Every structure is written in C-alpha cells, then in structure tokens.
Amino acid sequence: MNYGDLTLHTDKYQINMIYAHWKLNRHNQVRVFDAYFRKNPFNNGYAVFAGLERIVHYINALRFDEDDIAYLREQSEGYEEAFLDELKRLKFTGSLHAVPEGTVVFPNEPIIRVEARIFEAQLIETALLNFMNYQTLIATKASRIRRVAPRDMLFEFGTRRAQEADAAIWGSRAAYIAGFDGTSNMESGKLFRIPTVGTHAHAWVMDFDTELEAFEAFAQVHPDHAVLLVDTYDTLKSGVPHAIRVGKQLEQRGHKLKGIRLDSGDLAYLSIQARKMLDEAGLGYVTITASNDLDENLIFDLKAQGARIDAWGVGTQLITAADNPSLGGVYKLVARKQGDDYVPVIKISGNPEKITTPGMKTVYRIVGQHGKAEGDYIAFVHERVKEAKKLKLFDPVHTYLQKDVTDFEAVELLQPVFEGGKQVGRLPGLDEIRAYHNNQLDLFWDPYLRKMNPEPYPVDMSETVWNTKMDLIAKYK
Numbered sequence: 420m421n422y423g424d425l426t427l428h429t430d431k432y433q434i435n436m437i438y439a440h441w442k443l444n445r446h447n448q449v450r451v452f453d454a455y456f457r458k459n460p461f462n463n464g465y466a467v468f469a470g471l472e473r474i475v476h477y478i479n480a481l482r483f484d485e486d487d488i489a490y491l492r493e494q495s496e497g498y499e500e501a502f503l504d505e506l507k508r509l510k511f512t513g514s515l516h517a518v519p520e521g522t523v524v525f526p527n528e529p530i531i532r533v534e535a536r537i538f539e540a541q542l543i544e545t546a547l548l549n550f551m552n553y554q555t556l557i558a559t560k561a562s563r564i565r566r567v568a569p570r571d572m573l574f575e576f577g578t579r580r581a582q583e584a585d586a587a588i589w590g591s592r593a594a595y596i597a598g599f600d601g602t603s604n605m606e607s608g609k610l611f612r613i614p615t616v617g618t619h620a621h622a623w624v625m626d627f628d629t630e631l632e633a634f635e636a637f638a639q640v641h642p643d644h645a646v647l648l649v650d651t652y653d654t655l656k657s658g659v660p661h662a663i664r665v666g667k668q669l670e671q672r673g674h675k676l677k678g679i680r681l682d683s684g685d686l687a688y689l690s691i692q693a694r695k696m697l698d699e700a701g702l703g704y705v706t707i708t709a710s711n712d713l714d715e716n717l718i719f720d721l722k723a724q725g726a727r728i729d730a731w732g733v734g735t736q737l738i739t740a741a742d743n744p745s746l747g748g749v750y751k752l753v754a755r756k757q758g759d760d761y762v763p764v765i766k767i768s769g770n771p772e773k774i775t776t777p778g779m780k781t782v783y784r785i786v787g788q789h790g791k792a793e794g795d796y797i798a799f800v801h802e803r804v805k806e807a808k809k810l811k812l813f814d815p816v817h818t819y820l821q822k823d824v825t826d827f828e829a830v831e832l833l834q835p836v837f838e839g840g841k842q843v844g845r846l847p848g849l850d851e852i853r854a855y856h857n858n859q860l861d862l863f864w865d866p867y868l869r870k871m872n873p874e875p876y877p878v879d880m881s882e883t884v885w886n887t888k889m890d891l892i893a894k895y896k
C-alpha cells in the first residue's frame with residue numbers, strides 16, 4: 420500500500436529545533452513525549468482512538484530523499500551540509516507505545532508515548548498528531564452515531580464534502596472502526612477492504628424522460644442491487660409508486676428490489692408512509708435508506724418519531740465532524756533520559772488542566788469484579804501496578820474524591836509498537852479492530868457512554884506520579 424512520502428509533512432519549527440539540537444550536539448539525547456488530548460470532542464464521555472496504522476506506515480517510511488534535502492537546502496535558515504547529511508541517514512530508531520486502535524480513551528491519559536533521540540522524537544510530532552487527531556475525532560463521531568442506531572445499517576457517504584481526499588479515505592476507515600457498516604468511497608474499500616455500498620443520484624432520474632423509465636432502466640442493469648432514489652419529483656405520489664411497480668416487475672423476473680432511498684422532506688413521515696405502501700404491495704423485504712445532512716441528533720430524533728428507516732447514509736456531518744471540527748490532541752515532552760534514569764519535566768500553566776504530567780509513564784485500565792472499568796490509572800513504568808493488591812484511586816484535581824479498589828485486573832493500555840526502531844509484531848486487521856472496539860464498549864457502564872451529559876470517567880494517577888507533579892510545580896512556582 421502506498422501511503423505517499425510524508426517525511427516533510429512536519430512544521431518548520433521542528434526542523435529548526437532539530438537543527439539547533441544538532442548544532443549544539445544534543446541531538447542524540449533521548450527524550451520521552453506523551454500524546455494525549457485534554458477534552459472529549461462533541462461533549463462526549465469518551466473518544467475512540469484511531470490513526471495508529473497510518474502513524475506506523477509513516478514512521479516506517481521516514482526518509483529524507485534527495486528532493487527533500489534539495490528543498491531544505493533552499494531555505495533561508497542556511498542549514499549546514501553536515502546537518503543535511505545527518506538527515507539523509509535519518510530513520511526512526513526509537514520506541515513507540517500506543518493504545519490499540521479502537522480503544523475507548525479519555526482526556527489527559529497518554530495514548531501514545533514516544534521514546535527516541537530528540538532528533539527523531541521532535542520531527543515526528545506534527546504528522547503523528549495530524550493522523551491521531553483527525554482519525555480519533557471521526558471514529559468518535561461515528562461511535563456516537565452507532566450508539567443511537569445500534570441495530571441499523573450505517574453507511575459513510577461523506578467523500579464529496581470531506582476536507583479533501585486523505586480525510587475522506589482515512590475518515591471512512593475511522594468510521595468503520597467505530598461500527599459503520601460500509602462506505603461509498605471505492606478507494607477506501609480497495610485499500611482497507613471496507614464493504615462498499617451505493618444507490619444512485621438524482622442525475623440518474625433526471626437523465627430520463629420519466630422517473631419510471633429511469634427506475635426500470637436501473638433495475639434492468641442491477642436486478643438484485645437496485646436502491647431507487649424516490650424523492651426527485653414527489654416521494655409518495657410518484658417515487659414510491661414507481662419503485663413498487665419496478666419491484667413487482669423484478670419479482671416476475673425472479674429478482675428482488677433491494678431498497679428505496681429518501682433524501683429530502685420529512686424523513687419520519689415519508690418513511691412511515693413508504694413502509695406502509697411497500698408492505699401493502701407485498702414488498703416487505705424492500706429496505707428504506709435515508710440521507711440528508713444526518714447526524715446522531717437527527718437520527719435519534721427521527722427514531723423517536725417512529726421513522727421506519729433501516730439504513731442511514733451519513734456524509735457531511737460525520738466526515739467533517741461539523742459540530743466539533745478538531746480534536747486538540749497534544750504531544751508533550753515528559754522526561755529526559757540521563758544514563759538509565761528518566762528525569763521528569765513539566766510545563767506549568769495558569770490553567771491547571773494545561774499543566775503536563777511529568778515522567779516516563781504508562782496507563783492501566785482498572786477492571787473490577789463485575790468486569791466493568793472502575794477508572795484509568797496513570798503510573799510510572801517501574802511501578803508494579805498489576806501485582807498490587809489494593810490501589811487508591813483519587814481525582815488528581817479534587818483529591819478528596821478517592822476510593823480504594825481491591826480485586827481488580829489492571830490492563831495496561833499502552834502496548835509496544837516500535838522497539839529500537841523496529842516494528843513489534845503485526846498490526847491488527849480492521850475486523851479485529853472493530854471486534855476489539857466492541858469489547859471495549861462492554862467494559863463501561865452506560866452513564867459514561869451516554870450521548871448527553873455523560874458521567875465523567877475517572878482518569879487518576881498513582882501517588883508517586885502525583886507527588887512528582889506537585890514537587891515540580893512547587894519547584895517552578
């Protein structure tokens with residue numbers, strides 16, 4: 420699979436920093452960075468992590484070729500030739516840990532951790548965040564849509580309205596991870612083996628003298644796959660009756676009309692009426708698809724109105740995450756390696772939420788006796804959390820909110836993806852990721868997952884991490 424050459428897909432300040440590190444001979448020093456986000460998108464209670472596959476391909480392909488070097492040579496910064504030689508030799512030699520794609524994740528916990536020479540770790544920040552932020556955003560939006568229509572078919576129709584090709588292609592993959600059933604984008608279907616679906620456009624109907632001729636012609640060519648768009652002229656007076664006529668003709672030829680699609684008007688009323696008409700004509704098997712600027716709120720509302728819709732085509736609102744168009748994931752330096760030690764570092768802010776959590780950390784999901792998650796627990800990598808008999812979970816801001824947990828399983832979320840520059844194992848297939856994502860959702864009580872005003876899920880830290888953070892805050896005050 421060709422993901423394109425993205426080595427220069429970075430911000431200039433990264434190149435300027437690594438140049439300065441190199442000039443000062445600090446570029447081989449090892450640093451640790453955490454990637455995380457601070458706030459769930461869409462006021463949701465959780466996010467669905469996606470983007471790792473592209474990050475892995477990007478890192479594996481990281482090479483400055485002659486064209487890249489020639490371009491850097493043109494820059495007014497006057498990068499020295501010896502630095503450009505260093506870049507020519509660059510490949511990723513560090514380690515990267517990440518939660519698997521499809522993991523349900525929460526604000527302020529590391530979801531990717533990079534340990535590498537500052538030269539490499541700094542360079543990859545921009546692309547890594549770009550992939551993580553967009554794909555996680557779309558997977559989260561798709562997950563919200565899936566939750567309001569747990570048993571219906573969901574199709575991603577957004578390509579024409581997406582922020583260009585990459586967004587359409589990787590967005591449809593992210594939607595599939597979070598439970599969509601198919602996409603209209605053929606490139607995405609080919610690249611990722613996502614099921615592809617398609618009806619027809621208004622242009623098909625408008626290209627014939629009559630709607631009936633248009634339907635008959637389409638059904639002739641696609642006798643078992645035709646989903647007829649019934650709203651070009653008048654849905655109930657013309658579109659549905661013509662679709663029924665064609666459905667009956669198909670039956671006589673031993674075929675079945677697959678469905679109709681509604682794309683305007685009152686989707687609740689029209690779907691109820693259309694269902695009645697189809698059923699009365701003996702076409703109970705013909706499905707009803709709806710589209711028209713749908714999102715989770717409209718779908719929820721339409722279902723509450725009794726809409727008889729089997730499949731939802733969702734485009735613009737999903738692929739552009741229209742009501743929350745970016746995820747603010749960040750990549751922060753958390754430790755400097757000195758000898759075998761990791762020296763924690765901190766970024767102070769007037770806004771307590773923006774103060775970073777220092778040190779070489781990992782994150783555990785604490786699963787209690789009912790098989791439900793009690794909270795996530797951030798600890799230093801050397802802390803023995805899995806073996807602990809008792810853990811104190813306390814809110815890092817309101818520390819009086821605390822509880823002791825016993826009888827738990829601590830599941831480490833950050834998994835090795837690269838060690839010493841080499842990819843560890845294979846990436847899971849998309850269907851494996853979808854199944855894993857479904858199992859993830861089962862870990863959480865409903866109040867954490869609900870669409871409106873979800874209960875905040877606890878993301879806590881060990882006392883050692885908390886004390887280290889407080890000590891560093893005191894030091895810089």
Ligand SMILES: Nc1ncnc2c1ncn2[C@@H]1O[C@H](COP(=O)(O)OP(=O)(O)OP(=O)(O)O)[C@@H](O)[C@H]1O
Nearest residue numbers: 682683684685686687688710711712713717720724
């Ligand atoms: N029963 C309903 N309740 C709430 N919203 C609905 C309902 N039916 C449709 N909608 C939504 O209302 C919005 C406007 O739809 P409507 O068909 O009136 O306008 P339109 O898209 O401009 O139609 P047209 O293509 O005929 O110009 C769409 O987002 C649609 O999904």
Ligand SMILES: O=P(O)(O)OC[C@H]1O[C@H](OP(=O)(O)OP(=O)(O)O)[C@H](O)[C@@H]1O
Nearest residue numbers: 576620621682710711712713733734735
């Ligand atoms: O509404 P969205 O959620 O973005 O879903 C995609 C939309 O794209 C198509 O409309 P368009 O008017 O582009 O083409 P058409 O003539 O085929 O309806 C389709 O009919 C949907 O309405």
Ligand SMILES: O=C(O)c1cccnc1
Nearest residue numbers: 576603616617618619732
């Ligand atoms: O197949 C469809 O009906 C479709 C595909 C893309 C956009 N709108 C509709």
